Amino acid sequence: MEGGRQGSSTLNLSVADRQITAEQIMLEAFDLQAEAPKPPKQSIQSMEELEDYRLQKRTEFEATVRQKRHTIGIWLRYAKWEEQQKDLVRARSVYERAREIDYTNPILWLRYAEMEIRNKNINHARNVWDRAISLLPREDQLWYKYVLMEDMLGQYSNVRKIYERWMDWEPDENAWNAYITFEKRNGEIDRVRHIFARYVVCHPKPKVWLRWAKFEESQGEIGNARKVFEDTLDILESEDVHTRLYIDFAKFEEGQKEFDRVREIYRYALDKTPPKKAKSLINNFIRFEKQHGNKDTILEIIVAKRRFQYEEDVELDPTNYDVWFDYIRLEESVGDIERIREVYERSIANLPPSPEKRLWKRYIYLWINYALYEEMETKDYNRAREVYNTIMKIIPHKKFSFSKLWLMFSNFELRRQDITAARKILGYAIGVNPNEKIFDGYIELELKMGNIDRARILYSKYLDWAPENCQAWCKFAEMETALNEIERARAIYELAIQQPLLDMPELIWKGYIEFEIEGGDYDRARELYKVLLQRTTHVRVWISYAQFETSIGQLQTARNIYTTAFDKLKDPERVEERVLLIEQWRDFEEEAGDEITLQKVQDNLPKRVKKRRKVYTEEGEEAGFEEYFDYLFPDQVKSHPSKLLFESAKNWKANKQ
Secondary structure, three states, X not given: XXXXXXXXXXXXXXXXXXXXXHHHHHHHHHHOOOOOOOOOOOOOOOHHHHHHHHHHHHHHHHHHHHHOOOXXXXXXXXXXXXXXXXXXXXXXXXXXXXXXXXXXXXXXXXXXXXXXXXXXXXXXXXXXXXHHHHHOOOOHHHHHHHHXXXXXXXXXXXXXXXXXXXXXXXXXXXXXXHHHHHHHHXXXXXXXXXXXXXXXXXXXXXXXXXXXXXXXXXXXXXXXXXXXXXXXXXXXXXXXXXXXXXXXXXXXXXXXXXXXXXXXXXXXXXXXXXXXXXXXXXXHHHHHHHHHOOHHHHHHHHHHHHHHHHHHHHHHOOOOHHHHHHHHHHHHHHOOHHXXXXXXXXXXXXXXXXXXXXXXXXXXXXXXXXXXXXXXXXXOHHHHHHHHHHHHHHOOOOOOOOHHHHHHHHHHHHHOOOHHHXXXXXXXXXXXXXXXXXXXXXXXXXXXXXXXXXXXXXXXXXXXXXXXXXXXXXXXXXXXHHOOOHHXXXXXXXXXXXXXXXXXXXXXXXXXXXXXXXXXXXXXXXXXXXHHHHHOXXXXXXXXXXXXXXXXXXXXXHHHHHHHHHHHOOOHHHXXXXXXXXXXXXXXXXXXXXXXXXXXXXXOOOEEEEEEEXXXXXXXXXXXXXXXXXXXXXXXXXXXXXXXXXXXXXXXXXXXX
């Protein structure tokens, strides 16, 4: 074992000095590759050798088609070889055998017919073409080749028969166009018209009608061309008519100087075409009017262009109600009732995205304007009533309502002299969603009708629903006052001031006191002031009380009120109220007092002093100082000697300077 190990050679695993890549190996092998041997050229010297060669090739071809009988290319090479041997019978036999394998292959029929044509066997070729188009009527190239052969032979009657057979299969537009071109080349104009008549039935497309119209125009048959255009618009549905047809029709009439016809065509087209597809129509209409129009027609096309712009805007955002308002105003300026109604109906069909009142405010005005338009402009009152009823069903009254809409609906019925319907509307509104404006409107209605008892009942319901509403109490009392029902009015005021919660109590007290003053019952008014001062000591109440006593000549009583109020308002937090009071007191003494009483008031006037105080930020940190003005009354200085000392020091400093 050891000897064997010692005698074994060790492999050299180190890297060679010269490296050879796989790419180099491949390139070297390609360079050293020998050319493939070419088959030897055979030279046939006798008929026996030719027959042997033919037998050998036929044997090879037969063996190949037996193995790959569905490969049409092999059959075509076989038939081509037989044709080269001038043996057309065998070539036809090969084509027929191939036809039995796959007759649906159009290439097979094309090669078969081309072989017959090359060898000038026209009848054989016709036979092949006839069989081909019978078996494969949807292969257009077979028809084209057949037509081309007969056309080149000058057999125009045969060409026409082939086209007729082809048209029975209702081929595509290219086939019809080829047939028309053939007849035009032969000058058969009546036949062309007959073909066009069948063509538009098979392919009722705008471009086909347009091609027919242009043909008639090229022949100088203006009446026929116009009739073709008119038939197109009558037969085709509006959504199938392309704007190009309208434009070409208009240009045709423009070429004939029929400008009124052109305008009617454009108007008809704009009515039938969706606005988003009408841009080219509008541009051509503008071009025409600039050349041949007047002020009115130019204005009309401007309206059409604006209409197109509005349509684009509402398509981008159907809930942009401002655009709808502008669109409606545009249509109302034109005055087409049906179009106006159409725009209204389209606009109100776009409900706000969510049931929030702020989103519904603009939307509701679409309905309001719609109802007013039907009532005021078209005088269609039933339609206006239907508009109101519809929007009342759409609004989510459990979440919010619109008092303006209820009142407008009831006023509409009033204008129609249907009082019962107006009352039902307002009564239903109060039941569904009571509102201050609805109560006020209903009460106003009953007052106009002279139904006082109904108005009182409504005020009672109003105050049951909102007992804190001071304006309702005041209006109720004012109504009774106007009816000279003094005790009723006083009772209403008494009930009002006894309410535990009021939104504007000063309104009630002011109305009650004025009511007693106007009635001449000054003692009651004085008692009301006293009761009010027990509830509030606001400076305005003191001033009003003093002015009341002054107005009835009780000057000393008024002076006593000012004196009492001046003493009551000593609170440092109410300095500004006290300043306002003493200014009113001074004015009173200047008008109704003497020098002694006036001097007494002037001695109590405050001094205006400038002070400083700290300023703090929102976070509570100090932000420096600010200056402000304060007032010092003489009685405040006496009660605080430190303030008097401060004032003396300040005066001494000023005198020293």
